[in-house]
Amino acid sequence: MDPLGARSQFVEVQNLPTWDQPQGVQDEVDRKSQLTEEDDQLANQLNSLESPFPFRQDINSKIVLFNGDVALLNCTAIVNTSNETLTDKNPVSDSIHRYAGPELRDELLKLKGCRTGEAKMTEGFNLAARFIIHTVGPKYKAKYRTAAESSLYSCYRNVMQLSKEHAMASVGLCVVSTVKRAYPLEDATHIALRTVRRFLENHGENIETVVFAVSDVEEPVYRKLMPLYYPCSIKEEKISLPFLPADIGNAEGEPVVPERQIRIAEKPGNLEDDSGDDSLDSDLGLVGSHAFARMEGDVDKQRKLILQGQMSEAAQHKQHQRNYNRWLCRARAEDLSDIAALKALYQTGVDLCGRTVMVVVGRNIPVTIIDMEKALLYFIHVMDHITVKEYVMVYFHTLTAEHNHLDTDFLKKLYDIVDAKFKKNLRAFYFVHPTFRTKVSTWFFTTFSVSGLKEKVHHIENLQQLFTCILPEEIDIPPFVLEYDTRVSIQYFTPLQFMGGGKSFPSD
Known part of the structure; x- marks a missing residue:
C-alpha cells in the first residue's frame, strides 16, 4: 500500500490465474487450436509411452505465468538476477532497486558478493515482497555449454531450496539468464521450467505459488515450452512428448552429462547354477x-x-x-551458426499424409569449403526431435554443381551415425531435378551401401510431380528452383498454375 492507504501498483499473486486455468478467451482458443485431428492420431500412437512430465493438476495450480515486472509482485519472495558483485545493471535488477529503496544497496554490500549458481537472501525493504533472493546466472559460451547448464540449474535449484527452508508460501521468479550473459533464451527456459517442476514434485508440498515473471520477448517462448513440462491434460501430455529435448535432466532436473555416467550393462553375466537357495x-x-x-x-x-x-x-x-x-x-555444445546461415536445411509444412517435411537445398552446401563434420553435427541437431515421428525429406538438387555435390562417403557416414529413429521414421526421400549422375549414384548408394532405403527414394523430374505428394502451400521452395523448373518443365505449367506453385523461400 502507498502512503495514506492509497492503492499501490503492486500485484497480488493470489489474483493471478494459475496454469490450470484459462488465461483469457484467446488463450483457450489458441490451446484448443493446437490440438488438431492430427494431434489426436499422434496422441493415440503415443498412448503406450509414459511421459517424464505427466499431467499434474496439483502442480499446475501452483504455477503462474505473469507478463510484468517481478518487482511488483506481492509474494513472500522475488528473485533478483545479478552479477558476482551483486551490482549488475539490468532491467530486472534496476527495477527491484528502484522499488526497494537505497537500503537494499547497503544490505548487498554486507553479503560480499555471490558466486555463479549460488543464491543469497535479503529483506525486501519497500517492496511488497518480504524477501529478495539474489542469484547469479552463468555467462554462456558454446564450448562451455555443459558448465553453463549446470550453473543455471543451480541458480533455480538454490532459489527454490531457500524458499523451502524459509517456509515461503510464494516466490516470484524472474528470467535469470540476462541478455548480457548471452544465454540462449529457449535453452534457459527448458532448464528453468523443468527444475521448478522437479522441485515441486519432490520437495514442494508447502510451496503454494511459483510465478514465472516474463517480458514481452520472453513470454512467447515460455508459452511454447510450458506445455512440455506442465501439460494441462493427459491429451496435451501425450502430444507434447515428442517435443521434449533429449536431455530432460535427472530426477531433480539437473542436466545429465553422458560422458560422466558409468557405463552399465544389462546383464553382466549369467549364473550357471540356478539351484541356489x-x-x-x-x-x-x-x-x-x-x-x-x-x-x-x-x-x-x-x-x-x-x-x-x-x-x-x-x-x-x-x-x-x-x-x-x-x-x-x-x-x-558447438556453435553451428555458420552452418545455419547457409539455409541448406529447414522444416516446412506437411505432406498429404500429415508427415513433417524437411527440405535440403543442395546448391547452398559448399562441400569444398565448409567443415563437413560441422554440417553433420548441424543435421543431427536440427533433425533429432523431428525424427521421433514420421517425416519426409525433399532434396532440391536443382543447379547443384561439382563444388556442392554431396559425396556418397559423407552420406554413408551420416547414415551410420544417426539414431535408429532417423531410419525407421523416414517415409520418403524426394530428389528434385536429379541429374543422370545423381540417379546412378543414388542407385549404387541404396543398393550396396545401405539397406532399407532404396524403396523410399523417389526421383522427381519437376515440381508438378512433387505437388502430387506435397501441396504447394505446404513447402517453401527457393526462388531459383521455381525459375529453373519453369524453364525446363514449361509444358507442365500455365502461367496461372505457376503463380500458385509454392511459397517463396525467404532468401537464397
Whole structure:
C-alpha cells in the first residue's frame, strides 16, 4: 500500500490465474487450436509411452505465468538476477532497486558478493515482497555449454531450496539468464521450467505459488515450452512428448552429462547354477543392483569384438546409441551458426499424409569449403526431435554443381551415425531435378551401401510431380528452383498454375 492507504501498483499473486486455468478467451482458443485431428492420431500412437512430465493438476495450480515486472509482485519472495558483485545493471535488477529503496544497496554490500549458481537472501525493504533472493546466472559460451547448464540449474535449484527452508508460501521468479550473459533464451527456459517442476514434485508440498515473471520477448517462448513440462491434460501430455529435448535432466532436473555416467550393462553375466537357495538368490540380487556390479567390461575390447563380428546385436545397438549420444551432445555444445546461415536445411509444412517435411537445398552446401563434420553435427541437431515421428525429406538438387555435390562417403557416414529413429521414421526421400549422375549414384548408394532405403527414394523430374505428394502451400521452395523448373518443365505449367506453385523461400 502507498502512503495514506492509497492503492499501490503492486500485484497480488493470489489474483493471478494459475496454469490450470484459462488465461483469457484467446488463450483457450489458441490451446484448443493446437490440438488438431492430427494431434489426436499422434496422441493415440503415443498412448503406450509414459511421459517424464505427466499431467499434474496439483502442480499446475501452483504455477503462474505473469507478463510484468517481478518487482511488483506481492509474494513472500522475488528473485533478483545479478552479477558476482551483486551490482549488475539490468532491467530486472534496476527495477527491484528502484522499488526497494537505497537500503537494499547497503544490505548487498554486507553479503560480499555471490558466486555463479549460488543464491543469497535479503529483506525486501519497500517492496511488497518480504524477501529478495539474489542469484547469479552463468555467462554462456558454446564450448562451455555443459558448465553453463549446470550453473543455471543451480541458480533455480538454490532459489527454490531457500524458499523451502524459509517456509515461503510464494516466490516470484524472474528470467535469470540476462541478455548480457548471452544465454540462449529457449535453452534457459527448458532448464528453468523443468527444475521448478522437479522441485515441486519432490520437495514442494508447502510451496503454494511459483510465478514465472516474463517480458514481452520472453513470454512467447515460455508459452511454447510450458506445455512440455506442465501439460494441462493427459491429451496435451501425450502430444507434447515428442517435443521434449533429449536431455530432460535427472530426477531433480539437473542436466545429465553422458560422458560422466558409468557405463552399465544389462546383464553382466549369467549364473550357471540356478539351484541356489532363496537367501543366496536374494543376496546376489542385492549385489547385482549396485552400479559397480553392472559395469561393462573393457570398451576397447568390445569395439574389437564388433570389428570381428562377435558382439551380440543388442550390444551393438547399445554401442551405436552411445556413439550417437556423443554426437548429439557435441551438436548441442558447438556453435553451428555458420552452418545455419547457409539455409541448406529447414522444416516446412506437411505432406498429404500429415508427415513433417524437411527440405535440403543442395546448391547452398559448399562441400569444398565448409567443415563437413560441422554440417553433420548441424543435421543431427536440427533433425533429432523431428525424427521421433514420421517425416519426409525433399532434396532440391536443382543447379547443384561439382563444388556442392554431396559425396556418397559423407552420406554413408551420416547414415551410420544417426539414431535408429532417423531410419525407421523416414517415409520418403524426394530428389528434385536429379541429374543422370545423381540417379546412378543414388542407385549404387541404396543398393550396396545401405539397406532399407532404396524403396523410399523417389526421383522427381519437376515440381508438378512433387505437388502430387506435397501441396504447394505446404513447402517453401527457393526462388531459383521455381525459375529453373519453369524453364525446363514449361509444358507442365500455365502461367496461372505457376503463380500458385509454392511459397517463396525467404532468401537464397
